[in-house]
Amino acid sequence: xxxxxxxxxxxxxxxxxxxxxxxxxxxxxxxxxxxxxxxxxxxxxxxxxxxxxxxxxxxxxxxxxxxxxxxxxxxxxxxxxxxxxxxxxxxxxxxxxxxxxxxxxxxxxxxxxxxxxxxxxxxxxxxxxxxxxxxxxxxxxxxxxxxxxxxxxxxxxxxxxxxxxxxxxxxxxxxxxxxxxxxxxxxxxxxx
Amino acid sequence: xxxxxxxxxxxxxxxxxxxxxxxxxxxxxxxxxxxxxxxxxxxxxxxxxxxxxxxxxxxxxxxxxxxxxxxxxxxxxxxxxxxxxxxxxxxxxxxxx
Numbered sequence: 147x148x149x150x151x152x153x154x155x156x157x158x159x160x161x162x163x164x165x166x167x168x169x170x171x172x173x174x175x176x177x178x179x180x181x182x183x184x185x186x187x188x189x190x191x192x193x194x195x196x197x198x199x200x201x202x203x204x205x206x207x208x209x210x211x212x213x214x215x216x217x218x219x220x221x222x223x224x225x226x227x228x229x230x231x232x233x234x235x236x237x238x239x240x241x242x243x244x245x246x247x248x249x250x251x252x253x254x255x256x257x258x259x260x261x262x263x264x265x266x267x268x269x270x271x272x273x274x275x276x277x278x279x280x281x282x283x284x285x286x287x288x289x290x291x292x293x294x295x296x297x298x299x300x301x302x303x304x305x306x307x308x309x310x311x312x313x314x315x316x317x318x319x320x321x322x323x324x325x326x327x328x329x330x331x332x333x334x335x336x337x338x
Numbered sequence: 339x340x341x342x343x344x345x346x347x348x349x350x351x352x353x354x355x356x357x358x359x360x361x362x363x364x365x366x367x368x369x370x371x372x373x374x375x376x377x378x379x380x381x382x383x384x385x386x387x388x389x390x391x392x393x394x395x396x397x398x399x400x401x402x403x404x405x406x407x408x409x410x411x412x413x414x415x416x417x418x419x420x421x422x423x424x425x426x427x428x429x430x431x432x433x434x435x
Contacts, residue, residue, distance in 0.1 A: 171369075
C-alpha cells in the first residue's frame with residue numbers, strides 16, 4: 147500500500163533537514179559573534195544593522211550549510227565507493243566486521259536513497275544561493291563554490307551508479323572465482 | 339479500483355510530505371533581515387523637502403502679490419502726480435521715462 151521508496155526517502159530526509167536548520171541558526175549566531183556584528187531578534191528573525199553586514203553573515207552562513215551538506219554527502223559517497231555491499235572487497239569486509247563496524251556495509255537501496263536526498267538538498271541550496279547571488283544578497287563566489295562542489299558530487303555519484311549497473315550486468319558465472327578464494331575472518335578476542 | 343485510488347492518494351500525500359521536508363531547511367534562509375536606516379532618512383527628508391517647497395512657494399506667491407500691489411500703487415501715484423503737474427503747469431518740461 148505504502149510506497150517503500152517514498153517511505154525510505156522520507157526517512158532519509160529528516161536527519162539532513164534538521165542538520166541544515168541547526169547549522170543555519172548556529173552559524174548565523176556564531177559568525178556574527180566572531181565578526182563582532184551586532185544583531186537583534188525580531189519578527190523577521192535575525193535583524194542586522196546594515197545591508198553589508200547582512201550579506202556578509204548570509205554568505206558565510208550559506209558556506210557553512212554547504213560545508214555541512216558536503217560532509218553528509220561525502221559520508222554517503224565514501225560508503226557507496228568503499229563499503230557498498232555489491233563491490234566491497236573480502237579483505238575490507240573482514241576488517242569492517244572485526245572492528246564491529248558492520249553498519250558501514252549497506253546495499254544499493256540504502257546508499258542510493260541516502261545519496262539522492264543529500265544531492266537533492268545540495269542542488270536546492272545551490273538554486274537558492276544562485277537566486278540570492280543574482281539579487282546581491284550573497285557573495286557570488288559562494289554560489290560558484292557550491293556549484294563546483296555540486297558538480298563534483300554529482301559526477302562521483304554517477305560513477306558509482308555506473309559501477310553498480312556494470313556489476314548487475316555481469317552474470318553469476320563471472321563471480322565463480324570467489325569460490326576458489328579462501329577468506330578468513332578475524333574477529334576480536336571477545337569472540338574467542 | 340477503489341484500492342488503487344486509496345494507494346494513489348496515500349502515495350501523493352507521502353510525496354507532499356517528502357517535498358515539505360526537503361523545502362523545510364530552505365525556509366530558514368529567510369530568517370534574516372536588515373534595517374535600512376538610510377532609506378528611512380531619505381523618505382523623511384523627502385517629506386521635509388516637500389513641506390519646505392510648499393512653504394517656499396507660498397512665500398513667493400505672497401512676495402509677488404506684494405510687489406504687484408506696490409507697483410500698482412506707485413503707478414497710480416505717479417499718474418495722478420503727472421496729471422496734477424500737467425494741469426497746473428502745462429508748459430513744464432516732462433521727465434523722460
